Amino acid sequence: MRTLLRRQRYLLDYSLSSLARRPGKHLALLMVYTLVVFLLASTLLFTQSLRREAALILADSPELIVQRLIAGRHDLMPADYLHRLGQIRGVSDAYGRLWGYFYDPAVKANYTLLVPREEPPTPGEVRLGAGVARARGLGVGDYLSLRSAQGEPFSFRIAGLLEAQTELVSSDLMLLNAEDFRRFFAFPADRFTDLVLRVRNPSEVRKVAEKIALTLPDTRPILREEILRTYDALFGWRQGLVILLLGGALLAFVIFAFDRAAGLSAEERREIGILKAIGWETGDVLRMKFWEGAALSLTAFLAGYLLAYAHVFFFAAALFAPVLKGWAVLYPDFRPLPFIDGLQVATLFFFTVFPYTVATIVPIWRAAITDPDQVMR
Secondary structure (H helix, E strand, C coil), rough: CCHHHHHHHCCCCCCHHHHHCHHHHHHHHHHHHHHHHHHHHHHHHHHHHHHHHHHHCCCCCCEEEEEECCCCEECCEEEEHHHHHHCCCEEEEEEEECEEEEEEECCCCEEEEECCCCCCCCCCCCECCCHHHHHHHCCCCEEEEEEEECCEEEEEEEEEEECCCHHHHHHEEEEEEEEHHHHHHCCCCCCHHHEEEECCCCHHHHHHHHHHHHHHEEEEEEEEHHHHHHHHHHHHHHHHHHEEEEHHHHHHHHHHHHHHHHHCCHHHHHHHHHHHHEEEEECHHHHHHHHHHHHHHHHHHHHHHHHHHHHHHCCCCCCCCCHHHHCCCCCCCCCCCCCEEEEHHHHHHHHHHHHHHHHHHHHHCCCCCCCCCHHHC
């Protein structure tokens, strides 16, 4: 065992010295390889972080949201629907929500106005998302002046700002009192935007949704898991878009790998022939070249992944954030929390390191089994 380890160490030493003899070629290869890993890892890390943040934010969201549809469009929900849905077996709690959108011509952006169920602001006060506060240059204690769709002026005192940790979904949010909401939108007193249901047993959510569709055919139940799947599909689509944009770099890497598989340079063939002539076995040559390729690919993978980690979690993925987060006037200042998925790392490692290693081993094996005199000619 000790002899085998010592032999592998000698082969590794020779492989590293072989890399050092051609620094220009291998340094250029290392830079290209690292860049490919960096681009792919940055996209995967940031998309996975967005999925995780969305799942954490929506973890406490209601199991069921019920909307009313008229002619296929979302319509206001009558208050008497709340009592009828609350009587469905399995529903532990039901309440109506008030929320809507308001276009602010001052910053040319839409705000989301919402009445929180717990601890709503007092009349005349609001709590703002960070994006709204930045766009209007407001802070706690300042006043936000808006004009409703009916032309009536409203002035709200800023009672507080929403936490920065939720800015991915609260950047354009404006929390206000139910009375102020109804006055601002001239919202009917016997209507809600939609209804929220809590279900005692999570395994019965789909069954309750079926009962809702039978009880009130003009409504549409929306499950929390459906919202999560929608976010997952959205981020997956954007991830695919970025990878497609990186297709040129990926194609260049694939061409390079196939070029390596096509054959060795004359200098490399001569080196293998000399090693065979002085007594090296075919297995020793293969192991030596394997260590050479492994050292290069592992260095590129580690360097690319570490650079991608710093790019995503310390510099907020400045290269890809506009594409992966989406476009908006009130752009969220979102910094993802560090998170690494082991399966994702293994998948990236397999699809970047394994092809290159195989591509280098095949031509070396062909040269190693050839007669040394023929190889050196």
